[in-house]
Amino acid sequence: MSKRILITGGAGYIGTILTSYLLRQNYHVRVIDNLLYGGESILPFLLDENYEFIKGDVRDTSLLKKIVQDIDAIVHLAAIVGFPICSVIPDVALEVNVEATKTLTELATKSKTIKRFIFASTYSNYGISPTGEAVTEDSPLNPVSLYAETKIKAEKIVLNINNTTKPTVLRFATAFGFSPRMRFDLIINQFALEMELNKYLEVYQKNYYRSYIHVQDIVKAILKVLEVEDSLIDKQIFNVGGAELNYTKEEIANVIKQFIPNVKLIIKDYSIDGDMRSISVCYDKVNKVLGFKPSWSVKKGVEEILGIIRNKIISNPKDSRYYQLSVAKQ
Ligand SMILES: NC(=O)c1ccc[n+]([C@@H]2O[C@H](COP(=O)([O-])OP(=O)(O)OC[C@H]3O[C@@H](n4cnc5c(N)ncnc54)[C@H](O)[C@@H]3O)[C@@H](O)[C@H]2O)c1
Known part of the structure; x- marks a missing residue:
């Protein structure tokens, strides 16, 4: 029988790509999502007999109890994602990102079938790197936003699961x-869109290093965790990305500029609020332990996004559904 995976937040940006990869590999996929950004993203999956969709809220404990039945692994993606929206709806962010994670881990602990629990966290947790050196999984966490605070609290809850449910x-x-x-x-999607549509972009914090990864590579890392032996992932934290994908904002803008020659870039040095400062991340652990290396470069990802925009595959990229903050205003 094929393995049954529960994806919370499975209608989201990462969740829909994960669904597509899992279905192709003959997994059975059950998704719970409250469709904050609409349901168009899951339409093709509804045709697949290995796909089940439950419209619901991860804060609904009685619903969670029902949907964890017969599940082999949980990939917990549902969240209020990013520092801007978390600061606008802080109570909801705490309920969804922390409290619902606690409930889900408690249910997983009681389950006799669940053998994996994968939690989606973020390198925003590192905040500022005091030494300037690349941060590893053992580096201190310095959250500078509510978003990162909720993720750190949830990580602790997840790593304390104490049974056969191997948390990662x-x-x-x-x-x-x-x-x-x-x-x-x-940021890369946004810069590509603005540079293509406006032929103009102002870049702030030009020398700030951030770390990037293509969404399909994120999914490949999740698949690795689902498939490797328990001892490699049990109660482990992994930074997921690639050393060659640490870029400054100015460097990102310049990669995109190669594809839009008549674009005007205004580069500014001053800082604006965010949830981290300049940071470089070390990805040795995920590479050595899981053999994971991203395959997508920024350049290839930019070409992909520009193709989507230029071919009008997304007809109105300015629609509020493509921006997290829009739901906080509803
Ligand atoms: N995309 C990134 O760059 C990134 C980076 C680091 C970590 N993450 C983490 O990965 C996960 C997925 O992120 P994403 O980029 O796919 O974001 P997303 O906002 O596209 O996906 C989140 C999904 O969760 C759903 N959701 C939100 N609240 C819910 C609730 N109460 N009940 C049920 N469903 C709910 C939303 O409808 C959405 O479909 C998140 O946990 C995020 O923190 C993402």
Whole structure:
């Protein structure tokens, strides 16, 4: 019998790509999502007999109890994602990102079938790197936003699971690339869109290093964790990204500029609020232990996004559904 995976937040940016990879590999996929950004992203999956969709809220404990039945692994993606929206709806962010994670881990602990629990976390947890050196999984955490605070609290809860449910925390770099639930608030996607549409971009914090990863590579890392032997992932934290994908904002803008020659870039040095400062991340552990290395370069991802925009595959990229903050205003 094929393995049954529960994806929370499975209608989201990462969740829809994960669904597509899992279905292709003959997994059975059950998704719970409250469709904050609409349901168009899951339409093709509804045709697949190995796909089940439950519209619901991860804060609904009685619903969670029902849907964890017969599940082999949970990939917990549902969250209020990013520092801007978390600061606008802080109570909801705490309920969804922390409290619902606690409930889900408690249910997983009681389950006799669940053998994996993968939690989506973020390298925002490191905040500022005091030494300036690349941060490893053992580096101190310095959250500078509520978003990172909720993720750190949730990580602790997840890593304390004490039974056969092997918990793993994946701290993803900032994603880029196309997904059926597109996000144009992510920096590479956003820069590509603005530079293509406006032929103009102002870049702040030009020398600040950030770390990036293509959304399909995130999914490949999740698949690795689902498939490797227990001892490699049990109660482990992995930074998920690649050393060659640490870029400054100015460097990102210049990669995109190669594809839009008549674009005007205004580069500014001053800082604006965010949830981290300049940071470089070490990815040795995920590479050595899981043999994981991203395959998508920023350049290839930019070409992909520009293709989506230029071919009008997304007809209105300015629609509020592609931006996290829009739901906080509803
Ligand atoms: N995309 C990135 O760059 C990135 C980086 C680091 C970590 N992460 C983490 O990965 C996970 C997925 O992120 P994403 O980029 O796919 O974001 P997303 O916002 O596209 O996906 C989150 C999904 O969760 C759903 N959701 C939100 N609240 C819910 C609730 N109460 N009940 C049920 N469903 C709910 C939303 O409808 C959405 O479909 C998140 O936990 C995020 O913190 C993402």
